[in-house]
Amino acid sequence: xxxxxxxxxxxxxxxxxxxxxxxxxxxxxxxxxxASTAPSAAAAGPVSGGTVTIPIGxxxxxxxWSPNAFxxxxxxxxxxxxxLTKPGKDLAPAPDLAESWTVAPDGLSWTFKLRSGVKWSDxxxxxxxxxxFTFNDIVxxxxxxxQNRASYAAVKSVTVVDPTTVRFDLSRKFAALASFLxxxxxxxxxxxxxxxxxxxxTFNKGIPVSTGPFKxxxxxxxxxxxxxxxxxxxxxxxFLDKVVFTVVADPNTQVAQxxxxxxxxxxxxxxxxxxxxxxxxxxxxxxxxxxxxxxLSLNQTDSRFTDVRVRQAFVQAIDxxxxxxxxxxxxxxxxxxxxxxxxxAYYDPSLASKYPYDPAKATELLKAAxxxxxxxxxxxxxxxxxxxxxxxxxxxxLEPVNALIQxxxxxxxxxxxxxxxxxxxxIQKDVVRREYTAxxxxxxxxxxxxxxxxxxxxxxxxxxxxxxxxxxxxxxLLVQGQSAGDLEARKAVYKQLQQYTSEVLPYLFLWYxxxxxxxSSSLKGVPELGLRDAxxxxxxxxLAKK
Amino acid sequence: xxxxxxxxxxxxxxVASGALVIVFASALTFFFINLAPGGPASVMRFDVTAExxxxxxxxxxxxxxxxxxxxxxxxxxxxGDLGTSLLxxxxxxxxxxxxxxxxxxxxxxxxxxSISLGIPIGLIQALRRGSPLDHVLSFFSAIGLxxxxxxxxxxxxxxxxxxxxxxxxxxxxxxxxxxxFDRLQHLVLPAVVLASTVLPTIVRFxxxxxxxxxxxxxxxxxxxxxxxxxxxxxxxxxxxALIPVVSALGALVPRLLGGAVVTEAVFSWPGLGRLxxxxxxxxxxxxxxxxxxxxxxxxxxxxxxxxxxxxxxDPRVRVA
Numbered sequence: 001x002x003x004x005x006x007x008x009x010x011x012x013x014x015x016x017x018x019x020x021x022x023x024x025x026x027x028x029x030x031x032x033x034x035a036s037t038a039p040s041a042a043a044a045g046p047v048s049g050g051t052v053t054i055p056i057g058x059x060x061x062x063x064x065w066s067p068n069a070f071x072x073x074x075x076x077x078x079x080x081x082x083x084l085t086k087p088g089k090d091l092a093p094a095p096d097l098a099e100s101w102t103v104a105p106d107g108l109s110w111t112f113k114l115r116s117g118v119k120w121s122d123x124x125x126x127x128x129x130x131x132x133f134t135f136n137d138i139v140x141x142x143x144x145x146x147q148n149r150a151s152y153a154a155v156k157s158v159t160v161v162d163p164t165t166v167r168f169d170l171s172r173k174f175a176a177l178a179s180f181l182x183x184x185x186x187x188x189x190x191x192x193x194x195x196x197x198x199x200x201x202t203f204n205k206g207i208p209v210s211t212g213p214f215k216x217x218x219x220x221x222x223x224x225x226x227x228x229x230x231x232x233x234x235x236x237x238x239f240l241d242k243v244v245f246t247v248v249a250d251p252n253t254q255v256a257q258x259x260x261x262x263x264x265x266x267x268x269x270x271x272x273x274x275x276x277x278x279x280x281x282x283x284x285x286x287x288x289x290x291x292x293x294x295x296l297s298l299n300q301t302d303s304r305f306t307d308v309r310v311r312q313a314f315v316q317a318i319d320x321x322x323x324x325x326x327x328x329x330x331x332x333x334x335x336x337x338x339x340x341x342x343x344x345a346y347y348d349p350s351l352a353s354k355y356p357y358d359p360a361k362a363t364e365l366l367k368a369a370x371x372x373x374x375x376x377x378x379x380x381x382x383x384x385x386x387x388x389x390x391x392x393x394x395x396x397x398l399e400p401v402n403a404l405i406q407x408x409x410x411x412x413x414x415x416x417x418x419x420x421x422x423x424x425x426x427i428q429k430d431v432v433r434r435e436y437t438a439x440x441x442x443x444x445x446x447x448x449x450x451x452x453x454x455x456x457x458x459x460x461x462x463x464x465x466x467x468x469x470x471x472x473x474x475x476x477l478l479v480q481g482q483s484a485g486d487l488e489a490r491k492a493v494y495k496q497l498q499q500y501t502s503e504v505l506p507y508l509f510l511w512y513x514x515x516x517x518x519x520s521s522s523l524k525g526v527p528e529l530g531l532r533d534a535x536x537x538x539x540x541x542x543l544a545k546k
Numbered sequence: 547x548x549x550x551x552x553x554x555x556x557x558x559x560x561v562a563s564g565a566l567v568i569v570f571a572s573a574l575t576f577f578f579i580n581l582a583p584g585g586p587a588s589v590m591r592f593d594v595t596a597e598x599x600x601x602x603x604x605x606x607x608x609x610x611x612x613x614x615x616x617x618x619x620x621x622x623x624x625x626g627d628l629g630t631s632l633l634x635x636x637x638x639x640x641x642x643x644x645x646x647x648x649x650x651x652x653x654x655x656x657x658x659x660s661i662s663l664g665i666p667i668g669l670i671q672a673l674r675r676g677s678p679l680d681h682v683l684s685f686f687s688a689i690g691l692x693x694x695x696x697x698x699x700x701x702x703x704x705x706x707x708x709x710x711x712x713x714x715x716x717x718x719x720x721x722x723x724x725x726x727f728d729r730l731q732h733l734v735l736p737a738v739v740l741a742s743t744v745l746p747t748i749v750r751f752x753x754x755x756x757x758x759x760x761x762x763x764x765x766x767x768x769x770x771x772x773x774x775x776x777x778x779x780x781x782x783x784x785x786x787a788l789i790p791v792v793s794a795l796g797a798l799v800p801r802l803l804g805g806a807v808v809t810e811a812v813f814s815w816p817g818l819g820r821l822x823x824x825x826x827x828x829x830x831x832x833x834x835x836x837x838x839x840x841x842x843x844x845x846x847x848x849x850x851x852x853x854x855x856x857x858x859x860d861p862r863v864r865v866a
Contacts, residue, residue: 067591250814422827423827
């Protein structure tokens with residue numbers, strides 16, 4: 001078992017933080033609850049001015065297509081770059097640089113009408129050439145290895161029709177295109193990046209040229225990135241004078257900074273601190289839905305797991321409600337399909353109660369699959385015990401979750417050995433080489449039910465189909481979902497898909513997490529979305545005067 | 547001290563052996579980090595397809611054999627080019643150059659704090675050996691050794707930044723307030739926390755060294771000659787007790803660099819320690835190798851300095 005320093009720190013610290021928080025709770029001078037929020041201020045309407053500080057875990061890469069733009073880069077990139085579309089407040093695609101779009105009757109070409117008069121932050125005009133450049137010369141160039149490239153497998157090329165019109169030509173129908181274009185798909189300036197689209201460091205690690213409501217003022221490596229309003233922005237002038245992203249690697253330091261009033265909004269990664277945050281004066285704690293779900297993948301090259309009864313048994317043997325309660329402190333709900341409740345138009349709530357925790361039922365299913373208890377209570381088949389190894393990547397809540405699953409499976413006679421690994425090595429073994437038997441992880445995906453890349457048989461082995469599950473009926477549903485023309489038709493297909501995946505369990509669905517956001521009570525105008533999605537609306541945020 | 551041919555010879559030999567150590571350290575690091583499972587962070591991410599991985603590995607030149615890559619890196623390094631960071635595409639020298647001053651400031655402050663507190667405390671404990679004061683100070687030393695750096699860091703942040711609100715909790719400067727005083731304020735907590743990793747050791751070394759010296763005949767002679775106790779302590783006890791302490795300081799500098807990794811993480815201090823952590827986790831081969839070279843150079847350099855300091859302090863050691 002290997003131990004990486006950072007996750008060791010995080011794990012050990014989260015235990016000790018409770019003690020430390022208790023120390024500070026005794027010494028801090030908090031104002032009584034009730035005095036913390038002032039609802040009357042909200043009625044006064046937005047005012048201009050002020051600085052908002054947001055923590056990020058590491059130095060960002062200011063180019064959404066760079067393979068080095070990790071999760072900490074998303075926040076700023078969504079505040080400074082615009083896509084053709086952006087996630088609406090209902091998460092459906094909404095206009096951004098594109099005003100409108102139409103799909104050809106055969107579904108194989110999409111035409112986007114661009115907003116006219118848009119300028120880059122350096123004053124140069126934004127045109128359809130920039131859109132064509134972003135796709136033809138960055139995303140669709142295989143040797144660049146651009147991030148998110150796999151999302152555009154259906155796109156053949158992008159053609160400039162006129163300065164404010166572009167056409168996406170597709171090799172197959174792709175109903176989710178407008179949603180995918182809203183997801184980390186910022187349009188890049190051709191006049192700046194044409195020589196070197198992904199590794200121009202004066203752009204990625206300096207002052208990029210962008211079209212969004214804010215632009216970068218200063219990038220100080222290891223410390224902060226500050227944004228100021230982009231005077232060339234096409235939309236309404238933002239209310240805030242400044243947005244500062246400070247690099248705070250340790251989640252516990254982030255908590256301390258929020259408590260001392262140094263941060264105005266943050267995602268609370270260390271959920272153990274939620275009560276302390278709730279009781280702090282001047283802070284508001286909210287739960288936000290995420291397009292994310294946790295799963296347990298059982299490698300389909302292992303014949304024990306190709307029997308659907310075994311997979312159904314496992315899902316009922318695992319007390320998922322207990323996991324949500326203990327590791328997420330209740331912030332989440334049971335998942336039985338890949339479509340999350342955040343996608344309200346598609347989500348089928350009737351499936352939530354499909355597999356209650358039922359070890360007796362699990363035992364029965366395992367028996368039907370030929371697994372019977374041996375002398376020591378361990379299930380056996382053909383003289384072999386039901387025993388396997390789960391690889392555990394050291395990140396987030398994965399370690400405690402795996403320990404709970406191990407205990408639950410032991411109760412029905414299945415022996416799980418946990419192999420904890422440093423994250424980078426884990427990815428190489430389980431994802432790159434697919435040398436694993438079982439593992440727990442999560443998927444986050446664009447705000448659209450098109451989950452083709454994670455389930456289609458063509459993605460087994462080397463794409464995102466981690467269990468390697470292959471099923472012609474599921475393939476058919478995935479293609480139907482991409483081909484369906486209108487919303488009602490898509491809803492119908494994805495309802496079937498949820499039903500079917502909950503039945504055959506390509507992955508064992510665990511839970512849909514919620515994000516806990518902590519906001520200063522004076523920060524207003526933040527839409528009720530996960531913080532990363534709310535970044536698209538940063539122009540609407542404002543600070544109430546104290 | 548006479549600066550003669552002997553000194554130059556001594557320095558030359560020490561520098562040459564130091565250079566050898568650095569070359570060896572760079573080769574060892576380069577091969578081991580390449581042998582470690584995993585790969586650059588851009589390749590080892592969940593949402594990257596096999597096709598993208600292949601393209602990226604080719605782009606970074608990682609399809610070439612390890613020995614070839616090391617020779618390429620080393621040839622560049624000799625000319626002052628430490629390669630390109632795989633995580634940011636920036637020159638490694640630039641990345642290290644941005645962070646080095648911050649780590650030197652932090653480690654330097656912690657070091658000064660440790661010796662300016664550690665030596666007097668150790669001396670007082672030796673002079674008041676067995677007194678309640680000695681026991682209380684020893685108790686704190688033991689606690690200082692036992693408390694983990696990250697925990698101490700968080701507790702101090704909660705007390706001084708969250709509750710009392712007198713000191714900032716992270717970074718080297720405020721966002722709008724980059725003044726000398728502001729930087730000094732930001733330095734206090736990290737320097738105290740980092741000092742806690744070496745201070746107890748210095749105290750213990752100083753205490754036992756001074757106790758030993760106090761039993762020496764020449765001290766009794768000095769005292770019986772009628773020298774004022776103040777003179778005996780400053781001229782004889784302190785000077786002789788410092789000899790083993792100085793040699794221990796050489797060994798403490800690498801520990802200070804190690805402690806900086808954790809301290810920098812807790813206080814978001816943009817130094818080499820945090821850079822090293824990111825480089826190791828993200829398998830930034832040229833960066834982690836170059837950082838090892840810097841750390842090795844610091845260790846070799848301090849050993850050399852300690853040896854030179856020896857010749858100043860210890861009356862028995864004269865190079866010439």
